[in-house]
Amino acid sequence: MIRLEKRPQPSKAWIWSAPIVAVLLTMIVGGLMFMALGSDPFEAIRTIFWDPMFHPQFAAYSRPQLLVKAGPLILIAIGLSIGFRAGIWNIGAEGQYIIGAVCGAAAGLAFYPSDSIWIFPLMVLCGILGGWVWAMIPALLKVKFGTNEILVSLMLVYVAQNVLNSVASGLLRNPEGMGFPGSRNFKQWDAAHNSELLMNTGMHWGVVAAFIAVLGAYVLMSQHILGFQIRLSGEAPRAARFAGVNPSRIIVFCLGLAGALAGAAGLFEATGPAGQITTTFNAGYGFTAIIVAFLGRLHPVGILLAGLLMALTYIGGELAQLMLGLPGASIQLFQGMLLFFLLAVDVFTNYRLALTGKETV
Amino acid sequence: MGDTLLSLKGLTKAYPGVVANDDVSFDIRPGEIHALLGENGAGKSTLVKMIYGLVKPDQGQMTLKGAPYTPAEPRAARAAGVAMVFQHFSLFDALTVAENVALGMENPPKPRDLARQIRDVSEAYGLPLEPGRVVGTLSAGERQRVEIIRCLLQNPRLLIMDEPTSVLTPQEVDILFQTLRQLRAEGTSILYISHKLEEIRALCDTATILRLGKKVATCTPADTTARELAEMMVGASFNTPEPKPRDKGAVLLQVEGLSLAAPGNFGTPLRDISFQVHAGEILGIGGVAGNGQDELLAALSGERRSMAQSVWLAETAVGAMGPVKRRALGLLCAPEERLGHAAAPDLSLTENAFLTAAKRQDLTKRGLIRWGEARNFADKIIKAFDVRTPSAATAARALSGGNLQKFVIGREILQRPRVLVVNQPTWGVDAAAAAAIRQALLDLAASGAAIVVISQDLDELMEVSDRFGALNEGRLSVIHPVETLTLDQIGLMMGGAHDMEVAHAHA
Numbered sequence: 001m002i003r004l005e006k007r008p009q010p011s012k013a014w015i016w017s018a019p020i021v022a023v024l025l026t027m028i029v030g031g032l033m034f035m036a037l038g039s040d041p042f043e044a045i046r047t048i049f050w051d052p053m054f055h056p057q058f059a060a061y062s063r064p065q066l067l068v069k070a071g072p073l074i075l076i077a078i079g080l081s082i083g084f085r086a087g088i089w090n091i092g093a094e095g096q097y098i099i100g101a102v103c104g105a106a107a108g109l110a111f112y113p114s115d116s117i118w119i120f121p122l123m124v125l126c127g128i129l130g131g132w133v134w135a136m137i138p139a140l141l142k143v144k145f146g147t148n149e150i151l152v153s154l155m156l157v158y159v160a161q162n163v164l165n166s167v168a169s170g171l172l173r174n175p176e177g178m179g180f181p182g183s184r185n186f187k188q189w190d191a192a193h194n195s196e197l198l199m200n201t202g203m204h205w206g207v208v209a210a211f212i213a214v215l216g217a218y219v220l221m222s223q224h225i226l227g228f229q230i231r232l233s234g235e236a237p238r239a240a241r242f243a244g245v246n247p248s249r250i251i252v253f254c255l256g257l258a259g260a261l262a263g264a265a266g267l268f269e270a271t272g273p274a275g276q277i278t279t280t281f282n283a284g285y286g287f288t289a290i291i292v293a294f295l296g297r298l299h300p301v302g303i304l305l306a307g308l309l310m311a312l313t314y315i316g317g318e319l320a321q322l323m324l325g326l327p328g329a330s331i332q333l334f335q336g337m338l339l340f341f342l343l344a345v346d347v348f349t350n351y352r353l354a355l356t357g358k359e360t361v
Numbered sequence: 362m363g364d365t366l367l368s369l370k371g372l373t374k375a376y377p378g379v380v381a382n383d384d385v386s387f388d389i390r391p392g393e394i395h396a397l398l399g400e401n402g403a404g405k406s407t408l409v410k411m412i413y414g415l416v417k418p419d420q421g422q423m424t425l426k427g428a429p430y431t432p433a434e435p436r437a438a439r440a441a442g443v444a445m446v447f448q449h450f451s452l453f454d455a456l457t458v459a460e461n462v463a464l465g466m467e468n469p470p471k472p473r474d475l476a477r478q479i480r481d482v483s484e485a486y487g488l489p490l491e492p493g494r495v496v497g498t499l500s501a502g503e504r505q506r507v508e509i510i511r512c513l514l515q516n517p518r519l520l521i522m523d524e525p526t527s528v529l530t531p532q533e534v535d536i537l538f539q540t541l542r543q544l545r546a547e548g549t550s551i552l553y554i555s556h557k558l559e560e561i562r563a564l565c566d567t568a569t570i571l572r573l574g575k576k577v578a579t580c581t582p583a584d585t586t587a588r589e590l591a592e593m594m595v596g597a598s599f600n601t602p603e604p605k606p607r608d609k610g611a612v613l614l615q616v617e618g619l620s621l622a623a624p625g626n627f628g629t630p631l632r633d634i635s636f637q638v639h640a641g642e643i644l645g646i647g648g649v650a651g652n653g654q655d656e657l658l659a660a661l662s663g664e665r666r667s668m669a670q671s672v673w674l675a676e677t678a679v680g681a682m683g684p685v686k687r688r689a690l691g692l693l694c695a696p697e698e699r700l701g702h703a704a705a706p707d708l709s710l711t712e713n714a715f716l717t718a719a720k721r722q723d724l725t726k727r728g729l730i731r732w733g734e735a736r737n738f739a740d741k742i743i744k745a746f747d748v749r750t751p752s753a754a755t756a757a758r759a760l761s762g763g764n765l766q767k768f769v770i771g772r773e774i775l776q777r778p779r780v781l782v783v784n785q786p787t788w789g790v791d792a793a794a795a796a797a798i799r800q801a802l803l804d805l806a807a808s809g810a811a812i813v814v815i816s817q818d819l820d821e822l823m824e825v826s827d828r829f830g831a832l833n834e835g836r837l838s839v840i841h842p843v844e845t846l847t848l849d850q851i852g853l854m855m856g857g858a859h860d861m862e863v864a865h866a867h868a
Contacts, residue, residue: 009756010707223729225719232716236705241664242696243716244684 004347005354014349019295019302022342023309029341030334039324047323048316048334058319064202065315066308068273071207072097072265074307076289078213079261081298083254085221087234090255092138092153093262094286095160096131100263101270102167103130105183105277108192109172112184119191124205124267131263132256134160139255143248149255157286168279183277186270194272206268210307213261217300230254262286291339297346313338366391366550367412367430367443367519372421374407381407383574384421389519392548394541396561396582399571400594400791405554408571409521412552413445414438426518436467444512445521450504454497458507461496465511482513486540501649502533509540520544521552526560527817528649531852538564556594557820558587572596595792602800602824604807610640613811614661614692614780615673619680621660623835629653631660632835638780638811643802645826645843646815648855653835654815655697658784661813662694663687674780689720691779695769697788697815699762703769706758710750713757714739714772721776738775746771747797763794770798774805781805784815799825819851833857 027049031041052062076093083090104127108119138152167173169181177184186192197203221227233240233250241247265285274281292310296302317331367389374382382404389395399405410416412423414432423430425441432438435445452461459476463469470478476492483490488506496504505525512520522541526534541551541564555561561568561582568582570593577593615637623630631653638644648654659665661672663684671680674692682690696702704713715724715735724735739753746767750760757765766787773781786802787795802825806812815832816822822829823843830840831854838854 009759223732225725225728225730228712228715228730232705232708235707236701238698238702239705239716242662242684242694242702244663244688246683 003354004351007350007352010349011352014345015297018345018349019297019306019342022338022345025341025345026334026338030337033330033333034326037326037330039326044320044324044326047320048313048331050316051319051323052312052315055319060200062315062319064196064200066311067202067207068204069311069314070307071202071204071210072269072285073289073292073310074210074304075206075213075265075268076258076262076286077292077296077303077307078210078217078300079258080289081293081296081300081303082217082221082227082230083258084293084298085234086230086250086254087237088251088254089150090135090138090153090258091150091290092135092155092157092160092286093258093289094282094284095153095157096134096259096262097266097269097286098157098160098164098282099134099266100127100131100259101266101277101281102164102172103127103133103263104267105186105270106167106172108186108271109184113189115191117191120194120271123192123271124264127263127267128260129263131259131261131266133259134263135255135259136252139252142251142255149251153255161282164277164282165279168277172277174276181279185276186272187275192271194268204268204272206265206272209264209268211304214300214304217303221300226253262289291335295339295342309338310335364390365424366426368424369408369412370422370424372408372411372418372423374411374416374418380574382411382418382571385571385574385576386421387569387576387579389550389552390567391518391550392545393566394545394551394553394564396565396568397552397554397571398556398558398561398568398590398594400556403571403594404574405571406523407574409445409523409552409554412438412519413443413521439467439515439517442516442518443521444515444517444519446505446508446512446523446525448523448525448527450508452496452504452507454495456496457492458490458494458496458499459492461507462492462511462514466514478514479510482510486513486543487536488540501528501651502530502536505529505537513544517549519550519552521554523554524556525553526555526557530649530855531819531848532856533852534560558582558590559820561590562587570594591792602796602803604803604825607641607807609642610809611675612637613640613675614638614782614813616661617671617673619660619667619671621656621665621667624656624659624665629656629835631656634835634837636830636837636840638813640779640809640811641806642828643806643812643814643826644840645822645829646813646832646837647817647819647822647829647851648815648832650817652832654784654817654832656835657832658694658696658782658815661692661782662696663692685720688717688776693717693773693776693778693781695773695781695783695786697784699765699769700758704757704765707756710743710748710753710755710757710760710768711736711739713768714742714753717772718776742768742771742775745775746801763790766790767794767798770801774801778805778810780811780813782813782815785817786814787816787818787821795821819848829854831855 027045031045034044035041051058053059076097080090080093104123107126108123111119134156137156138149141147141152142149172183174182174184194204194206229245230250232243233245233247270277270281288310292303292306296306313335320326320331321328365388370386372382372385385408397405407416411418414435414437430441432441459472459479462479463475469475479492488510490503490506490510496507525537529537544551553565565582567579569579570577572594617635619631619634621631629652636644660667663682667680669678669681674690677690679687679690679692700706715730718738719725722738724731736753742748743750743753748768749764770786786798802812814822814825826843828840829843829846831838833855
């Protein structure tokens with residue numbers, strides 16, 4: 001009989017090899033799935049993981065997309081991961097992302113068509129504030145009334161989506177847009193445009209912010225006393241209270257930080273790659289970031305790598321749809337498999353297989 | 362085999378990584394009280410679980426009255442005449458005594474008949490109990506009676522009792538012992554699990570001693586000294602703590618009229634608690650579990666705040682301060698629950714050292730943690746308190762209970778507290794480690810700290826304390842010097858008769 005047996009200590013080897021094993025298992029099982037769909041599995045895997053970077057024809061277009069897609073994922077996931085370490089489950093990053101973008105865009109558009117250099121910084125600030133305020137709603141409700149932050153933050157996503165639908169076709173609608181929903185296009189307004197910083201790299205201010213967030217989160221979680229208190233609250237809430245950690249402060253800080261980073265990500269996306277506030281500019285980054293946070297095992301460096309990997313499967317998936325005619329749903333399934341295998345393999349970090357001989361029954 | 366009720370031969374049970382029982386053999390005669398003695402982790406629980414059908418042995422046989430005995434489940438064991446009273450009761454608070462008893466029976470009689478039977482048995486064995494009372498209103502001792510009567514109604518031939526006295530006052534212990542002796546006189550055998558040596562010497566006919574899963578000896582406890590029993594149990598001789606001469610100084614900790622509502626539904630409220638502890642003095646606070654011990658510690662550590670004037674550290678009113686400020690002023694605590702309260706299970710010892718020592722050991726610089734210093738401090742604790750661990754990077758949960766307890770106590774003592782409050786400092790700790798911890802507490806007091814030891818182990822309190830008080834339903838009794846107290850008086854204090862009569866008697 002095979003049983004799982006708890007390890008006395010988490011295995012160091014598995015902590016690092018689990019993501020790699022998970023990716024390999026995803027490739028194998030995904031390959032079998034693509035084979036069942038009638039494609040050559042090796043070609044499909046190569047199209048997803050290799051071609052976006054190195055295809056002679058398409059790579060020039062798809063390579064910059066890597067950072068464009070990874071930037072917001074990493075920025076949001078870093079914020080989420082810090083809360084997750086404290087056992088605070090903010091599922092509503094998508095809403096914070098939307099409200100951040102709306103607030104930042106609104107602040108900028110109020111000054112249209114000024115070309116002051118302060119426009120963009122103001123928009124970033126308002127984007128951060130917007131996301132922060134939206135995250136403060138579940139935070140304060142939890143602190144004051146003990147509500148469940150998972151439900152409140154998730155439901156606020158739908159509220160945010162409706163706010164977005166409303167402003168895109170109302171308050172923020174482009175007056176020169178022939179009545180179509182959607183704001184002015186920021187790409188045509190230099191003072192508010194989050195442009196590519198280095199040609200053909202996809203690098204924009206949001207990606208810079210993501211890298212800074214990775215570095216900041218690393219220092220916070222491993223070197224700063226606040227990071228220690230956050231980890232302690234997640235590991236052993238009673239020990240945290242004994243140590244003198246104020247649980248309310250941790251809740252407000254973690255949700256606020258996640259909201260602020262998600263809000264910033266939304267603003268960078270709206271003013272950069274998306275170019276305008278439309279009803280669909282958000283593209284689900286706030287939810288995918290949850291997967292990225294766990295795939296990176298809530299560690300800043302892990303999240304950096306996981307964000308890049310996730311972005312790669314997005315771009316590669318689109319490429320595979322285009323070139324091999326694979327259905328879009330199979331690509332989503334492929335991404336889902338990645339998380340599934342990671343969580344499954346993760347069990348071996350804390351448990352090991354034990355072959356028990358004769359359990360006399 | 363005429364005079365053997367239950368015979369165990371070569372019982373072996375291994376769990377992954379540990380052999381819980383290794384080739385254990387002994388016999389229980391009809392009508393004897395047989396003690397099973399051993400430290401925590403010696404394999405007592407596994408052994409009785411095999412007898413009660415909860416665990417199957419890997420090897421070995423049992424015979425009951427000469428016939429092979431292989432209970433597949435507790436129901437089979439009960440059918441064969443083996444009953445067990447667990448250390449942790451399995452009773453429903455919201456149901457009455459009779460309803461709880463009926464739930465544990467295979468074929469419960471009609472409620473009215475059952476109530477009569479309960480009354481009969483409780484009278485016959487001197488265990489007063491009203492069948493119609495709701496269990497939630499009963500004391501720990503009364504709840505144990507419910508469990509015992511539930512067993513007795515099945516007319517067992519062997520009654521297993523797992524640490525039955527750990528929740529009882531001395532008076533209740535006396536009643537229990539009379540019942541057990543009466544059962545013995547009627548021919549029922551009792552397997553009595555304990556690590557309290559004096560109890561075993563007073564009550565039991567035979568004792569089997571387990572150490573690290575192996576049987577060490579079977580002896581007659583009345584002919585063996587407590588010290589010999591302890592040494593067989595531990596496997597080595599150890600030093601009994603020796604108090605050093607101490608000078609009583611100024612009052613360092615003063616609690617005045619401390620009252621706090623119960624935390625949650627199952628806590629105990631603190632009611633008007635007042636006491637003082639001087640420098641160089643150890644105050645022992647006893648009481649049956651669940652009478653406000655955890656709540657008192659939380660109120661002293663700052664986890665729960667009270668009126669500022671309720672708690673004084675020397676000249677400072679600290680009642681409204683949180684744990685961080687209190688620690689900075691020198692009021693340190695070590696809670697009962699090691700894993701999850703005193704220490705975070707999955708964090709390393711270095712991180713757990715940092716947990717309470719951040720401020721006093723100066724382990725941060727502008728908010729950044731000085732991990733090198735923290736590690737040095739953890740190493741210092743490990744060395745000074747002989748904590749057995751591969752390194753300071755080991756997770757707390759990988760340590761044995763005794764080693765982690767030494768680490769937790771050592772962490773607070775090495776921070777040189779002015780006042781130290783500990784709850785159950787040696788709970789679940791082996792005898793040698795317990796002696797080391799008590800010695801460390803005595804030494805700390807000798808160096809001029811004021812210490813409060815909250816414990817359910819009366820022997821421990823008598824050994825280390827200068828003065829003694831008892832908690833009962835959140836109230837603290839009048840406090841008396843230990844040398845003036847008899848066991849009877851202590852029992853009365855623990856049972857709640859702590860008002861004027863006792864105070865007058867020793868004024």
